Amino acid sequence: MKLCMIGTGYVGLVSGTCFADLGNNVICVDKDKKKIKHLSNANIPIYEPGLSELVLKNYKNKKLTFSTNLKKSVKDSDIIFICVGTPTKKKGSSADLSQIYNVSKEISSSINKFKIIITKSTVPVTTGDQIEKILSKKNSKKKFSVVSNPEFLREGEAIRDFTYPDRIVIGSNDKKSNNILKNLYGPLISKGAQYVHTTRRAAELIKYASNSFLATKITFINEIANLCEKTGINVEDISIGMGLDKRIGGRFLRAGPAYGGSCFPKDTKAIISTADKFKVNLSVIKSVIKSNKNRSNLLLDRVYEILNKKIKNKKIAFLGVTFKANTDDMRDSSSLSMIPTLSKKGAKIKYFDPTGLKDEFKKIKNVSYENSIRKSVEGSDLVIIHTEWNDFKSINFKNLIKNKKCIIYDMRNIYSANKIKTQGFKYYSVGR
Ligand SMILES: NC(=O)c1ccc[n+]([C@@H]2O[C@H](COP(=O)([O-])OP(=O)(O)OC[C@H]3O[C@@H](n4cnc5c(N)ncnc54)[C@H](O)[C@@H]3O)[C@@H](O)[C@H]2O)c1
Incomplete structure (x- = not known):
């Protein structure tokens, strides 16, 4: 054809x-x-x-x-x-x-x-x-x-x-x-x-309903992760325990940063706007958007806590800045709000992403791109694993970071706490 x-x-x-x-x-x-x-x-x-x-x-x-x-x-x-x-x-x-x-x-x-x-x-x-x-x-x-x-x-x-x-x-x-x-x-x-x-109208709605549901699932497990952090529970146990129920399913149940990308943020907003036009209140999706918006602030608060509220002149490395792995898409990535906020507070940020330099950060003060993991983490006070690229899954931090006081904040729960602690670093993750 x-x-x-x-x-x-x-x-x-x-x-x-x-x-x-x-x-x-x-x-x-x-x-x-x-x-x-x-x-x-x-x-x-x-x-x-x-x-x-x-x-x-x-x-x-x-x-x-x-x-x-x-x-x-x-x-x-x-x-x-x-x-x-x-x-x-x-x-x-x-x-x-x-x-x-x-x-x-x-x-x-x-x-x-x-x-x-x-x-x-x-x-x-x-x-x-x-x-x-x-x-x-x-x-x-x-x-x-x-x-x-x-x-x-x-x-x-x-x-x-x-x-x-x-x-x-x-x-x-x-x-x-x-x-x-x-x-x-x-x-x-x-x-x-x-x-x-x-019908044509049903197909149009299937897409929005699907994306809104997936965004809800991510937001749901992110909020459960907050509760896990306060109660000493590993959120991954919850994800597995819930996900094995066939009515729920295990996908999109991984706690992490706010959802981003070119679809979920805009589609959740658009479906609400459509519903408003027809005088229907999609209250669940509204609260998902609100919770997701708060998510980046919540993770930033955690960064402040990890660094004892002393952000000025702190050297922070971001590993990955895209909204997820295996794409160069930066649209609505949570790094777009985190990096400029930390820079405003005086942090010195180096980032590495397997898909290269990002125009979005070119004009932001004290933010620079490094073309390798090694160069980005060198001399850091804090390393933030922001995106779950395979490239970041088996880093030998001990070989790369001389500063033993450097802290690793793994926003994707890639590593086990024990593995990093045996390398001599303080380690934080999400919901565990
Ligand atoms: N990106 C995804 O993962 C994904 C997945 C499913 C659905 N969608 C949906 O598909 C649509 C496209 O998304 P995308 O990510 O591919 O967008 P995109 O921005 O990557 O690409 C859109 C392209 O359309 C071109 N364009 C705009 N006006 C044009 C015109 N008058 N004539 C010719 N070309 C024109 C632009 O130059 C651009 O290259 C969106 O509605 C999106 O929500 C995206």
């Missing part, structure tokens, strides 16, 4: 590449000329394990092409996936749908034969109805079908998640598009993915 992905970010590039690998002809479109130029030279602008190889393979065999020409790409394709961003509005907490509507207007003047227009972007309930209205202004309803097909891939696991999804959700209000999409996803369904066909 001929597919067009509009928006070549994490979602558009990964899903476009994987669709090409399944034998489809895919054009990935982006308005960012630099990004398309890089991609056309086989430079992948994001860090995602396994993606470079797959892009290169499909680009070479001409299954995957890149373009900035949206109109022509739409005309040449049968199925159009909208994969542009839906960030939080600058004012308020609802989703900014301007990218979605701008793209819809451009698509509208390029419908030369029947096309399925799909939102893969995460969009609030009724967005599909609005897209349909925009397209209907210039086109007969027989010429197109608007479908919601939310994407559930996780950064860092994106190719595996796309290829072996738990479920494929298709929200379409007509049989024709449902049949075509069932066929498109056939290779994944035959490998065991559940195919869930719903």
Whole structure:
């Protein structure tokens, strides 16, 4: 089939590449000329394990092409996936749908034969109805079908998640598009993915409800970790004891810093805003957002406590600054609030991240990037393990840190307290 992905970010590039690998002809479109130029030279602008190889393979065999020409790409394709961003509005907490509507207007003047227009972007309930209205202004309803097909891939696991999804959700209000999409996803369904066909509005809500539920799970175990710290219990025992109950499940039950990333923070806010519009109070999700906001402050308070409230001139090393491992995505990472706050209080911060220097910290006083674990922790008073990269899982601190008074604060519970204590360092972790 001929597919067009509009928006070549994490979602558009990964899903476009994987669709090409399944034998489809895919054009990935982006308005960012630099990004398309890089991609056309086989430079992948994001860090995602396994993606470079797959892009290169499909680009070479001409299954995957890149373009900035949206109109022509739409005309040449049968199925159009909208994969542009839906960030939080600058004012308020609802989703900014301007990218979605701008793209819809451009698509509208390029419908030369029947096309399925799909939102893969995460969009609030009724967005599909609005897209349909925009397209209907210039086109007969027989010429197109608007479908919601939310994407559930996780950064860092994106190719595996796309290829072996738990479920494929298709929200379409007509049989024709449902049949075509069932066929498109056939290779994944035959490998065991559940195919869930719903109304368009239901599919839109499934995505928000899923992300809000996962954010709730993380926040829940983070609060339980607070109680564990006060009662001398290891939160990992709680996670295991709870998670073995099949009704609960063990995933997303690991205590740590505030959740971040490009999805949970914005999606929890957006679903509340949608519910407000319909005069429904999503009080559980509201309290999750509040608790998560407090989480970074709570962990910072712990840092102050560990350093006896003497932050000025303290040398602090951050190992990992992205919101989770195996991605270069900094969006809403808790390090974005922690590092500037500590810098304001006079700390001298060095950080290392396997995905390199971050523009976000370039202008912050007394914050510098080091290109190795060794250089970042050298001479530190406190080492904060912020992200759970494999690179940080078997560090011999004894070999790297001469200052025996250095303290390790493991925000991801990577190490056992005993292992670090035998190396001669004071060690703190989360919920244990
Ligand atoms: N990142 C994730 O892990 C993830 C997972 C599931 C769903 N989602 C959802 O998918 C959507 C996209 O997320 P992302 O992380 O891939 O975003 P992104 O910011 O990485 O990429 C979006 C791309 O769209 C392009 N774009 C914007 N307007 C355009 C236009 N008019 N024409 C062509 N290109 C245009 C931008 O230049 C950018 O490259 C969001 O709604 C997000 O919530 C993201």
